[in-house]
Amino acid sequence: MASGSAFRSSRTHHRQVPATYSHGYSSSSYATSNLNSASVHGQIPPQPSRSRTPSASPRRIRATTTPSDDDEQDSQRVRVAVRLRPKNTDEILSDADFADCIELQPELKRLKLRKNNWSFESYRFDEVFTETASQKRVYEVVAKPVVESVLSGYNGTIMAYGQTGTGKTYTVGTLGKGDVSERGIMVRAVEDIIGNTSASDSVEVSYLQLYMESIHDLLAPEKSNISIHEDPKSGEVSLPGVEVVKVRDLDSFMQLLELGDVNRHVANTKLNTESSRSHVILMVQIRRSILGKKVEDTTCRDESIGNNLFVKDNKPMIQKSKLLIVDLAGSERIDKSGSEGHLLEEAKFINLSLTSLGKCINALAEKCPHIPTRESKLTRLLRDSFGGSSRTSLIITIGPSAKCLAETSSTVMFGQRAMKIVNKVKLREEVDYEALCRKLENQVDFLTAEVERQQKLRENEKYMLDKQLKECQDSLIETKKGLLTGSEFLQKENMHLKGELKNILSELKSLKDQNGSLHEVATNLEKKNEQQLLENSAIQKVLAETTQMYERKIAELIKQIEDKHSIAELAAKEQETMQKLLNDHQKSIKQKEMENAAYQRDLAETTRMHEKQVMDLVKQMEDERQRFECAQEQLDLAKGLLSDQQDLAQNQKQEEIDELRARLQETSHLHETTANELHLLKSKHQDLLEREVTLNEELHVMRQRLLMEEKQRKAVENELFKLKKNVSETENDMKSVLKENTLNECSEYGSPMMSNKIKPSKETVSSQKSAIAKICKEVGFQRILELLKSEDSDTQIQALKVIANLAAEDINQEKIVEEGGLDALLTLMQSSQNSTILRVASGAIANLAMNELSQGLIVSKGGARLLAKIASTVIDSQTLRMVAGALANLCGNERLHMLLNDDGGIKALVEMVRCGNIEVIAQVARGLANFAKCEFRGRVQGQAIGCSLLMQYDALSWLIANSNTTSASTRRHIELALCHLAQNEDNVKEFISKGGVKELVRISVQSTREDIRNYAQRILASNPMFQAEMNQHQIYYA
Secondary structure (H helix, E strand, O other): OHHHHHHHHHHHHOOOOOOOOOOOOOHHHHHOOOOOOOOOOOOOOOOOOEEEEOOOOOOEEEEEOOOOOHHHHHOOEOEEEEEEOOOOHHHHHHOOOOOOOEEEEOOOOEEEEEOOOOOEEEEEOOEEEOOOOOHHHHHHHHHHHHHHHHHOOEEEEEEEEEEOOOOHHHHHHOOOOOOHHHOOHHHHHHHHHHHOOOOOOEEEEEEEEEEOOEEEEOOOOOOOOOOOEEOOOOOOEEOOOOOOEEOOOHHHHHHHHHHHHHHOOEEOOOOOOOEEOOEEEEEEEEEEEEEEEEOOOOOOOOHHHHHHHHHOOEEEEEEEEEEEEEEOOOEOOHHHHOOOOHHHHHHHHHHHHHHHHHHHHHHHHOOOOOOOHHHOHHHHHOOOOOOOOEEEEEEEEEOOOHHHHHHHHHHHHHHHHHOOOEOOOEEEEEEOHHHHHHHHHHHHHHHHHHHHHHHHHHHHHHHHHHHHHHHHHHHHHHHHHHHHHHHHHHHHHHHHHHHHHHHHHHHHHHHHHHHOOHHHHHHHHHHHHHHHHHHHHHHHHHHHHHHHHHHHHHHHHHHHHHHOHHHHHHHHHHHHHHHHHHHHHHHHHHHHHHHHHHHHHHHHHOOOOHHHHHHHHHHHHHHHHHHHHHHHHHHHHHHHHHHHHHHHHHHHHHHHHHHHHHHHHHHHHHHHHHHHHHHHHHHHHHHHHHHHHHHHHHHHHHHHHHHHHHHHHHHHHHHHHHHHHHHHHOHHHHHHHHHHHHOOOOOOOOOOOOOOOOOOOHHHHHHHHHHHHHHHHHHOHHHHHHHOOOOOHHHHHHHHHHHHHHHOOHHHHHHHHHOOHHHHHHHHHHHOOOHHHHHHHHHHHHHHOOOHHHHHHHHHOOHHHHHHHHHHHOOOHHHHHHHHHHHHHHOOOHHHHHHHHHOOHHHHHHHHHHHOOHHHHHHHHHHHHHHHHHHHHHHHOOOOOOOOHHHHHOHHHHHHHOOOOOOHHHHHHHHHHHHHHHHOHHHHHHHHHOOHHHHHHHHHHHOOOHHHHHHHHHHHHHOHHHHHHHHHHOOOOO
């Protein structure tokens, strides 16, 4: 819009004033007039102490106390800042003969209005912004303290007020998509809010407009005439049915603003090309959870349960704050704005609502008992912002023109009255009953689950106890049965023992009876004694034979044991033991014989001791028999031990043999593997030797080739050195040929750049072409491309000139691209900083760009981006001329327009006019004409829609300003570009606003080309908006 462009142009042409004074909204900076006091940048105002106020509703509002101290009262006052818009072109021309009516003193925070030629009226504000103030500084001083208060739980309002066309929408609602520094208060405020809230917090946005006393939803255009609802208890204003969107990031919020701006009512007036016809309000609602005081459950009868569950928990609280950002429609006078018809009705409603707002401001400033807030919907919506509980900042925008002195004075007085209003700022907190209910429900669920768990545990314990009791009863019954069975068994055993005792007694009686018969037995024993002696001698012989047999077996066993490894010693010990036993047995036998002899002597001596001796003999015989049996058992044990030892030795031997076999197999396997690997390594070594020989041979061949190529390169360099003399003599003529070939028209609007200079003769051109053809034939095109990689810059330049001249002919262009010439040129342009190389290479690219197939390759390989970069870095006019020629040729292909725009080619082409060189400007004009014509052609074919891309870079203003240039070819291209842009219906609005219709009428009358005159006349006759503009300004053409 006009005001926004004026601000941007001001920051472009004026140096920013250093901000040596305070930026922040602190109480000290407004409570005292001391000039040396400074406030902290972006500091939050000191928050007053909070006290409880009872209310009938569940919501609890803690209001700040308002002491009688002036500083405390001043901290809650409405803050007012003033911003001066820069002069536009019309104001500079119209006010040239008048003195400035406004004088700013930002360091004193004062504004002076000229009353007459000798006196001023001075006004003090909280902040004064000059025309060079940045958007960031305006936000940080005016809006950021309010945003920080909103984040702390207070309501806030930021409002812009002023005459139409003074920059309110630019200050508040600029999106700044192209330049982040241009962002307005809306975008910056929401960016700060999102950055200072967590994921658990809620940020919701509504976007409204008050149009002709009817509230419309900008995010949902179908919702119109929305009603206003006021809470009878709290007095809060709400809009039921309005679209509320939750915002998570800045990108989504920017999309919402774009949608709202599309649905916003704007119109073109004399004072502003995009004048807002409605009041716009952005509502940002923030909901934040905080930790409050402890809650005690008074309904719970069990004190222990109540204390355990609820006393330790804090009561959940919610801070609900709201930020209003208001962009008021500008006040306007009908005679100055020229509003008619529907625009006049809109202006009436705008002025009516602003008048109602002014009445409320006056009543609040004069502390009247009645505030007429119900006269307008605007004052009802802003009821809390002025005189309510909101922290409010107001920025008033004024224009510098002396023609608008009355409107400026009215705006300043509005701000002065607003500064007298003191709000009662309140902290908005309430209990989060939903969260508290969810918390209590969770606790109830937990307790219910705990009770069920305890009940289940008790049931399980009861079941286990019952089970254990039943087991104990069963075991008691079994024990009783066992005791009964045992008692019965003991009784039976007792009876059995009694019977045995009777049997023993009877046996004793029988033994007594047998004692008498012993004497008879003694006699019989004497007889048998002799037989026993014979038997003893036989036993001795048997024992001797058995001993000899055992000795033989033991000897054999000893030999076998000696043959078996480790069992020999054990067997020897066993053998010694057996021998000792046998010796003892022999000794006992000899002793027995001696005893028998003694017995015979004793038997002969006395018969009284016969029984005793017989008994002793029986015992000795029994002991002897037992010893014999023990010896027999020991022999059997020895045999078993020998067999076990034999088996063990045999098993150990077998295991050792198996282990040795496994090791042998493993060793043989390893040997085979090693032999295979050795064989493989030998084969690899042999292959490596053969490969080394082959590589040495190839290396020798390559060295020979390199030597030959080096000789050829030196020969070529010598040839080039010889040809340099001829080339240097005709260098000027070659440049002219390059210019002519580079700027051959790729469309019907092309014109040679050297039309106003003397062209080289045909003989010179033919001689140059023959010389270049000779070089190319003798050296070869690939050799010429290789010379581009030479370290000698002169060699590179000469090779580039040859390629550029070859590219000037259509038959060579395809070959150059196929042989890699285009890639080599782009690589050299990207790596070199030499201005001559860049100029000649750009000329070669310009020649190649005359071919439609080459144009696509140039853009796809990044050629357009590279040309744009060169245009932004070099200052040489000849290089810029070549770059402009190349871009102009690329503009002749409508399929490449979007890629050219993405690579910055269009922007670079438009910005090259700043160099002021005539030839560069001619190429730029030719490129714009080509672009506009192809773009309109694509629009007719349905390939393009919307405004022209040239409008984005303000090319229309430059074309209109330079349409009367002295160069005939440049003027012709500019006229054609204007005609083509005028044919696009989407460009008509901006075309009219920038004075394009007058220029189009001039072209239709004064153009030197008849076809262009006819073309302009057809456009003017076919467009009704152009006809209306001509009738309004009484512009006619023959």
